[in-house]
Ligand code: NA
């Protein structure tokens with residue numbers, strides 16, 4: 001009997017990540033000799049982004065790829081991934097996200113079957129006016145998603161929350177002076193058209209973490225040998241996805257440079273100062289998980305060690 | 312029946328007044344945010360409160376909007392029917408509406424417990440989402456009751472019309 | 479034909495049939511979407527779909543702009559502010575045939591540029607401009623038809639949500655798209671004025687001409703109008719220099735109009751109550767339609783009809799312009815039965831590659847389909863802008879549809895012009911930003 005999977009994707013049809021997901025779908029079909037068929041629905045056409053996770057739980061979609069942050073409060077231990085841990089690249093971040101999942105198998109994901117986790121990094125501050133130091137961020141109005149607002153606050157700037165789709169227009173008009181985004185957004189959200197400087201301070205570098213999940217019931221209906229085949233493919237595709245993020249970052253960087261965006265390097269001292277400023281955010285995360293009886297300290301240590309050992 | 316009708320009307324009005332009050336609050340909050348932001352003190356997460364308030368504004372307006380017949384419908388064909396057929400069609404559509412919103416209210420009720428269990432909260436202020444869900448469930452329940460009210464009115468009109476034709 | 483496509487076609491027909499029973503349209507869409515989803519998936523996911531689409535629509539930040547902007551319009555029309563503005567405009571342009579309708583076109587276009595929301599523009603002007611035009615003897619066809627149509631110009635006038643979305647989906651420069659939208663938007667505004675001029679010449683009774691006022695009378699009303707214009711400038715100016723975002727402009731405008739009414743001692747508890755009621759009524763009506771449209775839209779998505787239509791259109795061995803013509807026809811149908819933005823997201827990634835392969839410019843394509851979706855919002859079965867206008871003013875849809883027809887003609891003419899002279903779109907961005 002053929003099992004049909006409807007796969008909801010955040011990215012539009014033309015996006016390389018959608019293309020990769022479609023490649024995964026083809027490989028799954030081949031590896032299961034057609035017993036599992038996957039149809040992709042790009043651009044949030046099957047589920048609104050804020051509902052994607054729960055839509056998979058409820059079986060509205062059979063699969064989804066979206067942001068962990070769009071299920072706020074639901075995945076507390078995994079919030080470790082979005083902290084300013086000093087991510088160096090999208091490759092490193094994606095490998096870490098998946099390694100973290102495998103190590104901790106957090107119970108918060110129990111209502112779905114995780115295929116793999118990955119994410120966009122490094123996340124930096126990008127400013128409308130040219131700046132020469134991370135210190136100049138003080139007092140600026142910076143767009144940040146709520147989960148990253150503390151990064152901006154601790155740098156002495158004012159965080160402004162707004163929909164991603166408003167960011168371009170607000171930068172252009174000067175409603176905000178800058179924005180906190182992963183590098184990929186320079187090209188992906190066209191932010192490179194409206195900013196002058198990207199402050200490459202790895203002290204604040206965070207990850208926009210993402211999941212690829214399947215409905216539990218659907219997963220259980222797949223024959224064990226086909227499950228194995230899919231799991232093997234997930235390993236391959238986590239690697240491909242990780243590489244893709246680094247490619248996207250490089251391409252965004254080249255594209256933005258052509259648009260006249262300057263990539264500011266930050267001195268060792270400045271970066272050390274930033275790391276100190278970010279420390280309270282990590283403490284807050286650990287305290288939050290402790291209150292819920294979760295091993296946040298262990299998760300944090302695992303991630304920091306991973307970043308140190310896998311440059 | 313009289314008591315029921317009065318109660319529905321009363322609750323609908325209370326909900327509507329609350330919606331209006333929240334809307335005024337949203338105006339004031341945005342105003343403060345814009346002013347303070349230009350002095351360097353933005354209200355972090357104001358977007359979230361506006362979103363939360365908006366959900367309640369929309370939700371609490373549902374029942375009375377139905378009482379005011381504010382929902383869009385195509386009446387081109389129905390208007391052309393004979394009065395008796397028109398009544399029958401209207402009664403049928405009211406019943407469909409009543410069942411639909413009882414169903415929606417019930418599912419929202421279940422969803423409320425679900426959101427409470429999974430602990431979904433807004434990102435900045437960590438306000439739980441489940442109160443919105445229960446509020447919407449309540450609004451949809453009264454939407455359904457309002458449609459029952461409407462149905463009773465339609466049937467009564469029918470009785471009135473019959474009396475008229477008899478006399 | 480697959481089960482999915484067949485179910486989808488049955489669903490569309492069922493929806494249209496259900497509309498005719500007089501069941502509220504939003505309820506029809508929820509019901510058919512739910513049943514269709516149950517048929518293709520199953521009962522529990524379909525029940526959850528309904529709840530989640532309602533919840534998502536109600537908790538979307540961008541939609542809060544609707545009650546906030548409509549509140550500004552309500553304040554203006556429930557005090558004497560709107561009245562004085564139109565009395566003033568009448569003194570200046572009342573002797574021109576259709577002068578007030580033309581003023582409304584200009585006003586609504588400027589307003590849309592300010593608030594960024596087509597829905598809010600139509601909602602605001604329905605309450606504000608239609609009663610005023612009718613007061614001066616304009617026919618309801620003309621007044622309501624103008625307001626229902628004019629909000630759509632904003633779809634391509636920056637800052638435009640549709641264009642931002644298109645830019646992100648299709649990886650096009652948003653700045654370039656904004657520039658590209660200006661000329662066709664102005665052209666359509668001019669065409670609308672032309673429509674009014676021709677229409678009024680053919681049927682003078684729909685817009686009685688006023689006496690030509692003396693310059694003395696005109697300058698006398700100027701201070702009255704000036705107050706409103708100052709509010710306008712504060713809101714637009716504040717947005718330009720970055721004091722607030724377009725989404726926030728509605729609130730600022732509401733406060734500004736309120737203060738103006740306060741200064742003129744026109745604020746009363748009754749006025750506030752009535753304005754809030756009007757704003758909530760429009761907001762919930764729109765939201766129910768949006769939620770209903772999303773439930774139905776998700777059902778259409780899983781039927782895979784949009785994908786099939788794309789495969790079919792791009793596989794045809796026909797000259798490029800015929801294929802493009804068919805793509806536009808698909809957008810027209812899609813835009814007429816679904817939410818504009820939803821259809822844009824669903825269909826554009828499928829058709830853009832075809833358009834590029836046929837040698838069409840992606841910026842040109844973006845503006846072209848935006849105008850097409852604009853038309854979709856004005857034609858049955860789901861003519862959102864007509865519904866909003868009808869609901870706020872109580873004017874029958876039939877009358878409004880009649881009033882919209884001439885403007886549809888202008889929009890169709892605009893599409894033809896843009897087809898023949900793509901430079902209307904590409905000239906400004908290419909001149910200012912260099913050719914692509
Ligand atoms: Na339509």
Ligand code: NA
Nearest residue numbers: 813816818855
């Ligand atoms: Na539409």
